[in-house]
Amino acid sequence: MAILTYREALNRAMVEEMEKDPLIYLMGEEVGHYQGAYKVSQGMLDKFGEERVIDTPISENGFAGIGVGSAMVGLRPIIEFMTWNFSLVAIDQIINSAAKMNYMSGGQFPMPIVFRGAGGAGGRLGAQHSQAFESWYAHCPGLKVVCPATPKDAYGLLKSSIRDNNPTIFIESEVLYGSKGEVPDDEYTIPLGLGEIKRKGTDITLVTWSRALSFALEAAEILEKEGISVEIVDLRSLRPLDENLIYESVKKTNRAVVVEEGWPVAGFGAQISHLIQKNAFSYLDHPVERVTQMDVPMSYAANLERMSLPNANRVADTIREMLR
């Protein structure tokens, strides 16, 4: 088993899929000659040439539309947003075109397209470059939303996303690109909609995804020393959602906290919290709690950024409070 970085795992997934299927192409700003703004597409231009690894001008709405149009006639585009912050310029194409094409055409136009790129908050990038947008996209039927937290998951989930015949929002964590983990050498995929228990425990269920998994794991370590056993559910994809995995865990622990990088209001944690109270109410010993980013745009100041983002201590405090 190889140790790969998150970015290398993503690269390997794309390369393998493109080697197999000539209809797949990669398009975005700086994906080719520059080798990717975050180097996820390193080496791909040399391998596949300019016809399949395509640099675009800065025109998110335009090249998102190119992707959707080309998917209507059978290509399988991977559209890279340098970061998801800039996807807002293309949100019309993602939601009004990609998400609805199959539905409003009565099933005539499946949409095998992946929109992927760096997401999440942090790194002192300030308000416009530090945002977690998965809740926005998870809001829309027709889209699939995938948020891997480890190199192993990133590889398997990206391959599934590329093979899927639906528009997939594949949000990579900018902070995790350099993180390392074991990735099996043999090819594998991870079905979309299948979460994973990342740590077993008995006292409380922590539901999370993407980078927030690291806050959860760290909090679990801290609490273990205090005799509190935390179970961590990594959803891996928000749409489709592995609801049963959440309920099964809550049935065992009788308590749940959602930890997410995004804002609280209308955030995805609100949906999970609703689902748990609706479908596992009788197992709950405490209202479902949430740990999120603060309800403010991101500050540049180091101390304020730190304060705004969720972290292990906040997660641990929340759990201690719930178990009191």
Added chain:
Amino acid sequence: MVLIRKFEEAAAKAYSVGKIGGFLHLYIGQEAVGVGSIAALTPHDYIVSTYRDHGHALARGLHPNPLMAELFGKATGISKGNGGSMHFFDKNAHFMGGHGIVGGHISLAAGIAFASKYKKEDSVTICFFGEGAANIGSFHEGLNLAAIWKLPVVFICENNHYAMGTPEYRALAVKDVSVRAYAYDIARDHIEGDEVRKVRDHVKVAVDRARRGEGPTLIEVSTYRFRGHSMSDPAKYRTKEELEAYKKKDPLMRARHELELGGLKPEELDQMELDIQTQIDDAYAFAESSPEPPLSQLHKYVYAEDK
């Protein structure tokens, strides 16, 4: 052209008695643009349309029955009732949709053309939009991308001089949309849209150019809609005189005149119109008697595997 006119007159009637819901944007007055443009295409070329898509769909040769049924929201509709007036789709006919967001479809058209080039097929895509759409970012991004990659696409601006209630002089810094082609170093053309054969001949030049791999063209076709922006618009922002002046240049009258000059007798033309009316009556009856989509369809088609 007569088929489009009569189809839409019937649709307007159905709308006014509540058989058709939502928005209904009619194409009446602009028929020569769609018919002329689409006559320049082969069956493997692609068409991308706007919310004003009835005329383009009929010009493509789609049967009026499933189109009318779509307006009525029936299971037999061209998009199974999920689309409505603004979203006609027919994959087999390469009719790539009516799209409801002004200008959003311009980059989709570039994308379809991109795929043709990628797959080394010689299909050309034509994309219709109004002069109002020429002011939105998608227009500029779509044209620039098509230009730098020399995509086989023809952008056809149907300038009917109004975007809803906004006359062109209040929206366009430079009134002539076609000169924007200079900004992207692509070919341009500008024609009057009341002569169907002229439209066809000009569009054909652009289509051939695209097919030869010489890149996109921006064509502005000057035209006029006789009705309001949609059925709910009484069009009070324009004068009666202006409307009457344009009606004197009705492309249908002009086409009929040319056919008579070409040797067809008035009685023959009258008979053709009657036959078309019968076809439309049939479409109306078909739409009316068709079933609504089954309620089980609500959750179908959200994802590709929901067949």
